[in-house]
Amino acid sequence: MPSSCDLLLHAACVVTQNTERATIENGTLAIDKGVIVALGPRPDIAPLWQGARELDLGNMLVLPGxxxxxxxxxxxxxxxxxxxxxxxxxxxxxxxxxxxxxxxxxxxxxxxxxxxxxxxxxxxxxxxxxxxxxxxxxxxxxxxxxxxxxxxxxxxxxxxxxxxxxxxxxxxxxxxxxxxxxxxxxxxxxxxxxxxxxxxxxxxxxxxxxxxxxxxxxxxxxxxxxxxxxxxxxxxxxxxxxxxxxxxxxxxxxxxxxxxxxxxxxxxxxxxxxxxxxxxxxxxxxxxxxxxxxxxxxxxxxxxxxxxxxxxxxxxxxxxxxxxxxxxxxxxxxxxxxxxxxxxxxxxxxxxxLHRPGLGSLTVGGPADLTALDLSAPNLQPLYAPVSHLVYAATGMEVGLTMVEGEILYHDGVFTRFDYSALCAAMRDVRDWVRRKAERG
Ligand SMILES: [Zn+2]
CATH class of the missing domain: 3.20.20.140 (Metal-dependent hydrolases)
Structure with missing residues (x-):
């Protein structure tokens, strides 16, 4: 019987930033109550876990937030x-x-x-x-x-x-x-x-x-x-x-x-x-x-x-x-x-x-704070060394998903917790206010 978890997440590549700086090809993360409960190659992890939700990110690279x-x-x-x-x-x-x-x-x-x-x-x-x-x-x-x-x-x-x-x-x-x-x-x-x-x-x-x-x-x-x-x-x-x-x-x-x-x-x-x-x-x-x-x-x-x-x-x-x-x-x-x-x-x-040593890596027992980039973007092709792409080739606009404590906060253009168009409208009013203050000095 597989163990149950909140979310099973699959991706083409997982950059863990663990102590060995391991990168996993065709990786799976099992996430439960905001914590990573299992992490490894998909063929090893997927049969052992049953996710209440399963999300296959396809050709994406997952890294710590x-x-x-x-x-x-x-x-x-x-x-x-x-x-x-x-x-x-x-x-x-x-x-x-x-x-x-x-x-x-x-x-x-x-x-x-x-x-x-x-x-x-x-x-x-x-x-x-x-x-x-x-x-x-x-x-x-x-x-x-x-x-x-x-x-x-x-x-x-x-x-x-x-x-x-x-x-x-x-x-x-x-x-x-x-x-x-x-x-x-x-x-x-x-x-x-x-x-x-x-x-x-x-x-x-x-x-x-x-x-x-x-x-x-x-x-x-x-x-x-x-x-x-x-x-x-x-x-x-x-x-x-x-x-x-x-x-x-x-x-x-x-x-x-x-x-x-x-x-x-x-x-x-x-x-x-x-x-x-x-x-x-x-x-x-x-x-x-x-x-x-x-x-x-x-x-x-x-x-x-x-x-x-x-x-x-x-x-x-x-x-x-x-x-x-x-x-x-x-x-x-x-x-x-x-x-x-x-x-x-x-x-x-x-x-x-931040004096929060649990952050910054993807490890079993650690928080499910992560982000995922679409490796199909032209500027990330071909892929030899994932870390090279993260630092030299990615712009950040390839990000398709961002999650904190297992909760998806941004996914495919949508912010899950607030209305982005209302935010943009508010910022136009803020800009007009700043202009008036800046002119007066
Ligand atoms: Zn400063």
Whole structure:
């Protein structure tokens, strides 16, 4: 008698990202209550399992859901509004002035659009930071993907509230409200060293420790951030954060571009996880993060899109391709950052950055968080090495199915939990609102 399960899923190829990095041709996954209960070649698995539902994906490649380890999903409302500017001008003149007028409705619709794009391009989890994060979480709950987020903490007022204390209180409330939620979790999110003070960072550290939450901060993004930190605080950003007790295994550092050799050693010792954002770093000319040297030091590295204003996509396939190419060019070495290491960053590295080690691979007993690409797409023909195609040839638009905890969230052009045309209509209204705010300044 075969064992019963909720879903039996067949596909031409399964890239597992397990410890052996096994790829299975003609594979089958048995999924029950959101968990993978069996996985292997179809002739071995299919006779042993009876699925309440059976889905033959045909010529598709199944891989673990990609993990977008640093993003601001809500920033889709700024996509294409102001490009081709330096980071500080861009933030001060174009981003912050519109953001100060934000409403929960705009944040929720814009986040839902961000999550639609992520699901459409194979991401099943993200590390988010924004203001009015409760609206971001509502969107994540609607979309169904996993999100670790929290209220960004600034020294100055934001649309969320007047003070950093208020942002910390909101973070505490979110942590209580979402405790035990299977897909949404909370991190403490000091925005950066240049938008906070040592006192605020200390309070963030204390809240993270008290509540057992991860801490997520933009750090060492540019040389000018380093110069400003040296001038104001007498230290470079990474040692400054270390001395404040911010660097722990529960810390996620977005960007981590401007680091010295000694700081790479400090980073390795701290157990903190850096997240690489190659598109954002290239677009804002922030610099080239020393990713190959981090990986040589066995530092786990996540990969993220950053927000849609500085990318302008929330597409992890784009991000993988750019990461692989950027480091080859900047290191003048075509052997640097091979495809397999880049896929590791987008899966297992992301799991480390979200402090959710069960994510990023397909294994028996692990969550059924996965995505599937149509190998019949012209740009994926012929197939020699699946991982090569995932990093260098796929665009993300070949994704035909995305699933979290065994629940299909996107399938063949349809988002299962929300009305995409209503979302697009709402985003046209959001665009008109942004235009009016941007014109007034
Ligand atoms: Zn960011």
């Amino acid at each position: 990609l993990v977008n380890a640093h993003t601001h999903a809500a920033m889709t409302f700024l996509r294409g509004l102001a490009d081709d500017l330096p980071l500080m001008d861009w933030l001060a003149e174009h981003i912050f002035p519109v953001e100060q007028h934000l409403t929960p409705e705009i944040v929720e619709w814009s986040s839902l659009l961000g999550y639609a794009e992520m699901l459409r391009t194979g991401a099943t989890a993200c590390m988010d930071m924004y203001i009015i994060e409760e609206a971001v979480f509502r969107a994540a709950d609607t979309a169904g993907l996993r999100c670790c987020g929290g209220e960004a903490v600034f020294a100055f007022p934001s649309a969320s509230g007047p003070t950093p204390e208020h942002a910390l209180e909101l973070t505490r409330e979110l942590a209580q409200r979402y405790r035990g939620h299977p897909r949404i979790s909370v991190a403490v999110n000091p925005h950066s060293v240049y938008t906070t003070t040592p006192e605020i960072l200390g309070r963030c550290r204390d809240l993270a420790e008290e509540c057992g939450l991860p801490l997520h901060i933009h750090l060492a993004e540019t040389a000018s951030e380093t110069a400003q930190c040296l001038a104001r605080r007498g230290k470079r950003p990474l040692p400054y954060c270390r001395d404040l007790g911010l660097l722990t295994p529960n810390t996620t550092l977005a960007h981590a571009v401007d680091l010295t050799d000694e700081e790479l050693d400090i980073l390795a010792e701290s157990g903190a996880t850096p997240v690489h954002n190659p598109s954002s770093n290239m677009k804002l000319a922030s610099g080239v993060a020393r990713i190959p040297e981090m990986l040589r030091r066995n530092i786990p590295v996540g990969l993220g899109t950053d927000g849609a204003a500085s990318n302008n996509r929330l597409n992890m396939f784009t991000e993988m391709g750019r990461a692989a190419l950027l480091h080859k060019l900047s290191g003048n070495d075509p052997t640097t950052l091979p495809a397999a290491l880049v896929l590791d960053m987008a899966t297992l590295g992301g799991a480390a950055a």
